[in-house]
Amino acid sequence: MKFEKPAGTNPIDQMKVVGRSTPRIDGPRKTTGTAPYAYERHDVVPNQAYGFILGSAIAKGRINRMDVSEARAAPGVLAIVTAADAGKLEKAGKNTAKLLAGPDVEHYHQAVAIVVAETFEQARAAANLIRIDYTRANGRFDLAKEAKTAPLYGGSSGEGSGAPPIERVGRFEEAFAKAPVTLDQVYTTPDESHAMMEPHASIAAWEGDKLTVWTSNQMIAWGKEDLAKTLGIKPENVRLDSPYVGGGFGGKLFLRTDAVMAALGARAAGRPVKVALTRPMSINNTTHRPATIQRLRLGATRDGKLTAIAHESTSGDLPGGGPETAVSQTKLLYAAPNRMTAMRLAVLDLPEGNAMRAPGEAPGMMALEVAMDEMAEKLGMDPVAFRIANDTQVDPEDPKRPYSQRHLTECLRTGAERFGWSRRNPKPAQVRDGRWLVGMGMAVGFRNNINMKSAARVGIDAKGVVTVATDMTDIGTGSYTILAQTAAEVMGVPLEKVVVLLGDSDFPVSAGSGGQWGGNSASAGVYAACMKLRETVAAKLGFNSADTVFADGKVRSGNRTASLSDAAGLSAEEGMEYGDLDKRYQQSTFAGHFVEAAVEAYTGEIRIRRMLAVCDAGRILNPLAARSQVIGAMTMGAGAALMEELAVDKRLGFFVNHDLAGYEVPVHADIPHQEVIFLDYPDDKTSPMKAKGVGELGLCGVGAAIANAIYNATGVRVRDYPITLDKHLEKLPAVA
Numbered sequence: 001m002k003f004e005k006p007a008g009t010n011p012i013d014q015m016k017v018v019g020r021s022t023p024r025i026d027g028p029r030k031t032t033g034t035a036p037y038a039y040e041r042h043d044v045v046p047n048q049a050y051g052f053i054l055g056s057a058i059a060k061g062r063i064n065r066m067d068v069s070e071a072r073a074a075p076g077v078l079a080i081v082t083a084a085d086a087g088k089l090e091k092a093g094k095n096t097a098k099l100l101a102g103p104d105v106e107h108y109h110q111a112v113a114i115v116v117a118e119t120f121e122q123a124r125a126a127a128n129l130i131r132i133d134y135t136r137a138n139g140r141f142d143l144a145k146e147a148k149t150a151p152l153y154g155g156s157s158g159e160g161s162g163a164p165p166i167e168r169v170g171r172f173e174e175a176f177a178k179a180p181v182t183l184d185q186v187y188t189t190p191d192e193s194h195a196m197m198e199p200h201a202s203i204a205a206w207e208g209d210k211l212t213v214w215t216s217n218q219m220i221a222w223g224k225e226d227l228a229k230t231l232g233i234k235p236e237n238v239r240l241d242s243p244y245v246g247g248g249f250g251g252k253l254f255l256r257t258d259a260v261m262a263a264l265g266a267r268a269a270g271r272p273v274k275v276a277l278t279r280p281m282s283i284n285n286t287t288h289r290p291a292t293i294q295r296l297r298l299g300a301t302r303d304g305k306l307t308a309i310a311h312e313s314t315s316g317d318l319p320g321g322g323p324e325t326a327v328s329q330t331k332l333l334y335a336a337p338n339r340m341t342a343m344r345l346a347v348l349d350l351p352e353g354n355a356m357r358a359p360g361e362a363p364g365m366m367a368l369e370v371a372m373d374e375m376a377e378k379l380g381m382d383p384v385a386f387r388i389a390n391d392t393q394v395d396p397e398d399p400k401r402p403y404s405q406r407h408l409t410e411c412l413r414t415g416a417e418r419f420g421w422s423r424r425n426p427k428p429a430q431v432r433d434g435r436w437l438v439g440m441g442m443a444v445g446f447r448n449n450i451n452m453k454s455a456a457r458v459g460i461d462a463k464g465v466v467t468v469a470t471d472m473t474d475i476g477t478g479s480y481t482i483l484a485q486t487a488a489e490v491m492g493v494p495l496e497k498v499v500v501l502l503g504d505s506d507f508p509v510s511a512g513s514g515g516q517w518g519g520n521s522a523s524a525g526v527y528a529a530c531m532k533l534r535e536t537v538a539a540k541l542g543f544n545s546a547d548t549v550f551a552d553g554k555v556r557s558g559n560r561t562a563s564l565s566d567a568a569g570l571s572a573e574e575g576m577e578y579g580d581l582d583k584r585y586q587q588s589t590f591a592g593h594f595v596e597a598a599v600e601a602y603t604g605e606i607r608i609r610r611m612l613a614v615c616d617a618g619r620i621l622n623p624l625a626a627r628s629q630v631i632g633a634m635t636m637g638a639g640a641a642l643m644e645e646l647a648v649d650k651r652l653g654f655f656v657n658h659d660l661a662g663y664e665v666p667v668h669a670d671i672p673h674q675e676v677i678f679l680d681y682p683d684d685k686t687s688p689m690k691a692k693g694v695g696e697l698g699l700c701g702v703g704a705a706i707a708n709a710i711y712n713a714t715g716v717r718v719r720d721y722p723i724t725l726d727k728h729l730e731k732l733p734a735v736a
Helices: 027-032 120-127 143-147 172-178 220-231 257-269 279-285 361-379 383-389 408-419 479-491 518-541 623-642 702-714
Strands: 049-055 061-067 077-082 111-117 131-136 166-169 181-189 201-207 210-215 238-241 273-276 292-300 306-317 338-347 398-402 436-448 454-460 466-470 498-502 549-551 554-557 560-563 571-578 588-600 606-616 674-678
Touching (some): 049 279, 061 111, 077 120, 077 257, 111 120, 111 257, 143 306, 172 338, 181 361, 210 257, 220 257, 306 361, 361 383, 361 623, 383 408, 383 436, 408 436, 408 606, 436 606, 436 702, 466 518, 479 498, 479 518, 518 554, 518 571, 588 702, 623 674, 623 702
Parallel strands (some): 210 238, 306 338, 466 498, 606 674
Antiparallel strands (some): 166 338, 181 292, 292 306, 436 588, 454 466, 588 606
16 A cells, blocks of 8 residues: 555544553563563473673774683583684674674674573573683774764764755855854763663574574564574575564664574574673673764844754764764754754764664754753743744745644643743742752754554454554554554454564564654554455455445445454455655654753752653554653653763773663652643644654653753753763852
C-alpha cells in the first residue's frame, strides 16, 4: 500500500480501540518475570555454554602477541576465539569500528577475544588468564583540544536530524553586526551513556551453515543484514529473534560485539553460546552520545524579532564516524531571515559515538533553548512570549514548504496557563522557600517526524483470533499493545482477540524501533496488512468489499452477516510505503517544557520540584503508553541536565566511570511530579494513522528548561552540562 496523499476517513478514525489509554498487554509477563529477554532464553536451544568477552586494555595501538595457553588449560574452557583464528570478518556498514580487534586496536575495550566455558565464572576466570603484549600508540582523547583544528563536516543521524558542513540563508554576519540586541555564547554537553537496564546480550546457535541469534536489538532487519556481512554468510542463513528488549535508546540500533562474538564462540565450541556484556563493556565497547561544543549567536530587534541566527557545533568520533547533528533543529525552529549553521568533526580515538535517544536535537536544544532564554532576558521579554513572537508556520529556509501541522504556540500558552507561569518572578534569585532558592524555567521541544517503510502479516484462526506477525521490536515502548489496538480497530474485534508476534527476522520487515518512527510506521504497516486481509475476507464470504463493515467479530454487508471466524485460515501480508508528502510538507513534532527547580542556598544542591510537557504530536495512539514514553524522556532529560557525564581519561582514552555507581542516572526520588498534556490534532499527512512519534520529543528541550529554572532560582548561569553544584556554589546569592 502506498501513502501518497493526505489520509481521508478510514477505519482508524472510529477510535473504538485506537486512541484509548490501554494498559500494556505484555505487562503481566514483565511483572511476573516471564517475558523472555535475550540472556534468559534457556528454552530455545539445549546445552548452552557461556561466553565472556575480553576487551582491549589500550585505546589505540597494536597487539604484538597474545598468549592463550593458560586460559585454554583452565577448568571448563571449551574454546577461545581471537582475530587470529576467527577467519575473515568484514566491517558492516553501520559499524564505525571493527567488532573484533586484532592486530590493530581502535578503541578501549574493543573486543580482543571470547572465552567459552561450561559456566560463566569459568569463562570469566579464564579470560583473565589471557596474556597480551600491546604497543600503545598516541591517541586523541580531548575534544576541546582537537576542536581547534576540526574541519567542517556534514552528516545525518539517519533519524531526520542532519545538516551540511555549513549552510547559509541570507547574510548572517551582516545582519548580526547590525542587530540592536545580540547574544554570543558557547555551551558544552558531555559524552553520555545509554545506560539501559538490560545489557547487550545474545545467544547464538549453529545448525550446519545456518545461524540463529536470540538477541537484544532494536532493528532486526539491520542486524540480520550486518551480521551476515560481518561473518561472510548469506543473509538467508541468518535468523535474529528479539521479542523483548530491555531498553535501548539507540544503543541497540546496530549490530554489536555480543552477537558477533557469540556466533564465533558457538562455531568454535560446537555448542550454543550465550554472551552478555558487562556494564563497563556496554559503556566503553558499544556506542555513546558524543560530547559537543556549541556556539550560538542570536541577533534581534528591540521588540524581540530575531533577525539573525547562527549555530555551530563541534563533536568527535573515530575515523570514519559522523558528527552529532546538534544544529539540525535550529534550521527549522524559529523564523529569522539571516541564518547560518555549521558542524565540525574532530577525529577522536574514544569509543564509537552514535545515535542516542533524539540524536542531534537532544544536545542541540540544550544549547539553543538556553540561548533563547538568555536573549529573552536581554530583551526584557518573557521567555514564552519571545518564542511565540518568532514562531513560523513554514520552513524558515524554504518558505514555500509549510509545516503539515505546527501548534507550538498552543503548546506554550497551554503549558504556561497549566503550570502557573504568570506567578514566575522574572528577576532571578528572588523566590525563597526556607533554605531553598526556587525558580521556574521553560523551553521548546522539537523533533522531526519520520515515516519508515513497514510491513506485517495478519491472519485469522477458527476462533476468530487475529494474529499479527512483524519483525517490529518492543523496547519498552508499548509496541505489542499499539499494534494490537491497530489490528483490533481495523478488523473489528476486541483487543483480547488479537495476538501479536514481534522481533523475529522470519517475519515481514518492519520499521523497527528508533528515531520515534516506530509506533506510527509499524502500526501503519499493520493497518495496510489488515486492509488487504479485509478485502480477502470479503471476497471469500462473497461480500462487496466497498460496503463491508467489520465490527464486534462480525462481517456485515447489506443485510448479510457472517462471523469473522468463517474466514479462518486466511492471511495477508502487506506493507506501507510513502510518497513525497514529507518533501512537500515539513513534518515535525513540538512541545512546551516547563520546570520548577529549587537550589539549596547553603550547599548548592539542586532539586527538581515539578515538570510539565505539552506535546503536539498528531494522533496519540495510546495516551497511557505515550505518557509513559514522555515522562521517561523527561527523566532522561533531567539526568542529562544534572548528573550524566562520562568522565574521559584524556591520558589513556577511556570512560572512567563505566558502571552505574560512577555514571549517575536519575532515580524516583529525583523526579517528584510530572504532568503530560497531549494536544488533539491528527495529522493526515503522516500516515493513515494520522500519528507522529512522541518518545524522543519528550526529551528534546527538557535539559534547557531545567537549566533555565536553575538560573531563575539562583541568578547563576551555567553553560556547561551537567549542572552540578560545584559549577555554581561559589556564585550563589549570600545566605544572610
